[in-house]
Amino acid sequence: MIANQRGPARRILTFPAVQPCESISPSTLLTSLTNLALQICDYKSKSFSTNARNAREIIRLINNITIFLEEIRTGFRSDQSDSIVLSLSELHLTLQKVLYLLEDCTREDARLWMLMMSERVENHFQVLVRAISASLDVLPLRLLDVPSEVKELIELVTRQAHKSRFQMDPNDKLVIKDVFLLLNQFENGVVPDRSNIKRVLDYIGIQKWSDCNKELKFMDAKIGFLHSNEKRSELSLLSSLMGFLSYSRCVVFDSIDTKKAQQQQIDGRRGSELLSCLNSDDFRCPISLEVMKEPVTIETGHTYDRSSILKWFRSGNPTCPKTGKRLGTTELVPNLVLKELIQQYCFQNGIPFAESKHKNRDITRTVVAGSLAAEGAMRLVADFLAGKFTNGDNVERNKAAYEIRILSKANIFNQACFVEAGVIPYLLKLLLSKESLSQENAIAGLLNLSKHSKSKALIVENGGLELIVEVLKKGLQVQAKQHAAATLFYLASVKEYRKLIGEITEAIPALVNLISEGHDHAKKNSLVSIYMLLMHPDNFWRVLATGAVPLLLNLLTSCEREELVTDSLAVLAKLAEKQDGAKVILRSVALPKIVRILDSSNYSRATKEQCVALLLGLCINGGTDVVAHLVKSPSHIGSLYSQLSEGTARASKKAGDLIRILHGFYERNLSGSKNPILPQERFIHVW
Numbered sequence: 044m045i046a047n048q049r050g051p052a053r054r055i056l057t058f059p060a061v062q063p064c065e066s067i068s069p070s071t072l073l074t075s076l077t078n079l080a081l082q083i084c085d086y087k088s089k090s091f092s093t094n095a096r097n098a099r100e101i102i103r104l105i106n107n108i109t110i111f112l113e114e115i116r117t118g119f120r121s122d123q124s125d126s127i128v129l130s131l132s133e134l135h136l137t138l139q140k141v142l143y144l145l146e147d148c149t150r151e152d153a154r155l156w157m158l159m160m161s162e163r164v165e166n167h168f169q170v171l172v173r174a175i176s177a178s179l180d181v182l183p184l185r186l187l188d189v190p191s192e193v194k195e196l197i198e199l200v201t202r203q204a205h206k207s208r209f210q211m212d213p214n215d216k217l218v219i220k221d222v223f224l225l226l227n228q229f230e231n232g233v234v235p236d237r238s239n240i241k242r243v244l245d246y247i248g249i250q251k252w253s254d255c256n257k258e259l260k261f262m263d264a265k266i267g268f269l270h271s272n273e274k275r276s277e278l279s280l281l282s283s284l285m286g287f288l289s290y291s292r293c294v295v296f297d298s299i300d301t302k303k304a305q306q307q308q309i310d311g312r313r314g315s316e317l318l319s320c321l322n323s324d325d326f327r328c329p330i331s332l333e334v335m336k337e338p339v340t341i342e343t344g345h346t347y348d349r350s351s352i353l354k355w356f357r358s359g360n361p362t363c364p365k366t367g368k369r370l371g372t373t374e375l376v377p378n379l380v381l382k383e384l385i386q387q388y389c390f391q392n393g394i395p396f397a398e399s400k401h402k403n404r405d406i407t408r409t410v411v412a413g414s415l416a417a418e419g420a421m422r423l424v425a426d427f428l429a430g431k432f433t434n435g436d437n438v439e440r441n442k443a444a445y446e447i448r449i450l451s452k453a454n455i456f457n458q459a460c461f462v463e464a465g466v467i468p469y470l471l472k473l474l475l476s477k478e479s480l481s482q483e484n485a486i487a488g489l490l491n492l493s494k495h496s497k498s499k500a501l502i503v504e505n506g507g508l509e510l511i512v513e514v515l516k517k518g519l520q521v522q523a524k525q526h527a528a529a530t531l532f533y534l535a536s537v538k539e540y541r542k543l544i545g546e547i548t549e550a551i552p553a554l555v556n557l558i559s560e561g562h563d564h565a566k567k568n569s570l571v572s573i574y575m576l577l578m579h580p581d582n583f584w585r586v587l588a589t590g591a592v593p594l595l596l597n598l599l600t601s602c603e604r605e606e607l608v609t610d611s612l613a614v615l616a617k618l619a620e621k622q623d624g625a626k627v628i629l630r631s632v633a634l635p636k637i638v639r640i641l642d643s644s645n646y647s648r649a650t651k652e653q654c655v656a657l658l659l660g661l662c663i664n665g666g667t668d669v670v671a672h673l674v675k676s677p678s679h680i681g682s683l684y685s686q687l688s689e690g691t692a693r694a695s696k697k698a699g700d701l702i703r704i705l706h707g708f709y710e711r712n713l714s715g716s717k718n719p720i721l722p723q724e725r726f727i728h729v730w
Contacts, residue, residue: 055147060139063132076135080109086145093158097168097209110198126183134178141171151581152257154247161215168209176204202519217244226283229419237494252296259288282413286420293424293446339375346378410455423707425464432469432568444484456635458495467501479519486514486526516553528568541579555589570610575618598638612653619660629665642684652694659701670708
């Protein structure tokens with residue numbers, strides 16, 4: 044009855060209980076209520092890191108209620124009085140909330156937050172037990188056909204519920220005090236004693252790096268929600284606790300443990316044999332072509348990534364994308380076996396595997412730390428990790444690079460701390476590593492840091508351009524090459540660096556090569572980097588010399604991801620701004636492909652805008668043959684007028700310019716035609 048109401052989307056310490064409907068039969072209500080009570084009793088065997096005493100007390104109380112509920116089920120009639128049904132309905136509503144609260148108290152990713160919320164949790168327990176007492180108070184026991192000892196039991200439970208007093212555990216209070224002392228040390232820039240941090244972590248059951256990382260992900264998601272809803276009362280505390288956890292993860296835990304590593308130790312041989320029989324393409328979603336993060340199977344037996352198939356359904360397609368068969372149900376069944384194989388494959392090949400929980404929080408909000416404690420903790424973390432590069436062994440240096448990689452991705456303030464701590468030269472040096480994971484962590488860290496305004500000059504001044512291009516060309520994994528391409532994009536945002544990158548002989552050829560050999564993310568990063576480099580005039584000839592044009596044109600027809608088509612068109616449009624570029628494009632018989640995209644209803648306005656820009660460049664720099672071809676093909680005129688009236692200001696201007704060119708050609712050469720291709724009454728509004 045309530046199974047579908049609970050799930051991972053529910054925010055912690057919220058209780059979206061649902062009142063049973065008025066038309067529910069008494070027997071159905073009683074069955075659901077009994078099952079609900081039994082679910083709560085199952086929590087007797089679970090571990091409570093905090094609020095354990097209060098949780099055990101309410102479970103004991105409900106265990107006695109369960110005995111009563113199971114006893115009355117045998118003689119329960121469908122025509123029971125309204126007062127009995129009302130009482131059981133209120134009890135059902137309250138037990139739902141108890142179950143939600145117990146779920147929160149046993150969550151493995153919110154232990155620190157539940158500790159800090161102990162007083163609030165204690166109040167919730169107190170409110171709920173009083174609600175249980177109120178429901179039992181109005182229950183007319185005289186109308187129920189149950190043994191007298193059972194009635195005596197429920198009367199005892201009612202009295203106990205009246206008298207119950209829930210209080211914070213004294214040990215919880217002591218540990219909360221320890222946490223605030225540690226936060227105060229962070230505020231004052233004092234390096235805390237490791238044993239004091241370990242004592243707090245041990246108390247709430249955080250024993251491993253992965254435990255700490257789960258807590259950080261939970262708090263980051265909670266901060267994102269508070270930001271999106273402009274609720275700032277808890278932000279400071281959450282930010283401080285994130286600083287504490289980040290420091291703990293970096294300093295207290297020497298190794299990074301993962302579920303993938305544990306699975307490999309338990310069943311590595313069997314998994315390796317199975318993986319050897321599979322192609323890595325089997326792990327890619329047929330819709331997005333990306334490695335699936337959350338594979339789910341639909342009615343036809345085909346598997347897709349959850350986010351991709353949901354987008355497919357939401358766009359009004361109740362069919363299987365592979366077979367076209369109309370589905371009787373859009374139910375998604377998690378493919379856990381395939382997910383484990385994907386995780387193991389990613390682990391063995393050094394590929395990061397991220398859970399499919401996308402964050403939409405605007406990173407620009409994090410230019411400053413959320414609290415003084417968070418600021419102090421992150422500065423201490425940056426100094427600690429910088430020290431590991433100079434004093435640590437290879438394992439410690441790799442872990443430091445990985446910590447920088449994930450921390451710098453989340454927060455602009457974190458990026459600033461790492462830049463100030465001087466980690467950039469160390470990360471650049473680590474690019475020379477012969478260990479693929481170390482190299483990838485280093486280049487991914489540099490990618491994140493390259494977004495910070497002060498980092499670009501430091502990377503260049505420390506010889507970073509040549510090292511990054513070397514990774515782009517000879518990286519040990521395609522992921523490293525992909526990150527190198529993206530790093531060059533951010534560095535090329537500085538005008539003088541576009542020239543320096545272009546002057547490295549192997550830079551642009553390596554980017555073009557990645558378009559042909561890399562996966563979709565690699566192609567995307569290469570395309571945007573090439574586009575940025577084309578902002579410098581000399582790089583125009585370098586791109587043409589690589590033979591990139593046929594490769595770009597091939598993407599227009601061979602690539603299923605529209606964003607890659609859009610980016611390819613953007614690069615081609617940039618090349619078409621010069622006569623030599625336009626001629627190379629036209630020699631590759633590009634015009635029909637471009638017009639086909641413009642005329643198609645399957646592409647977005649953004650893609651068509653790039654089409655218009657490319658056609659405009661070809662008309663201006665490719666000669667009258669291009670204009671003549673377009674004038675003879677009236678099908679695309681509607682798309683041009685659509686861009687003129689509905690596109691962005693840039694798209695509208697380019698569409699207007701192109702229409703003027705076509706109309707001028709028509710006036711000069713085809714004025715005698717009885718059926719003009721470009722209607723006069725529409726054209727006169729173009730300025």
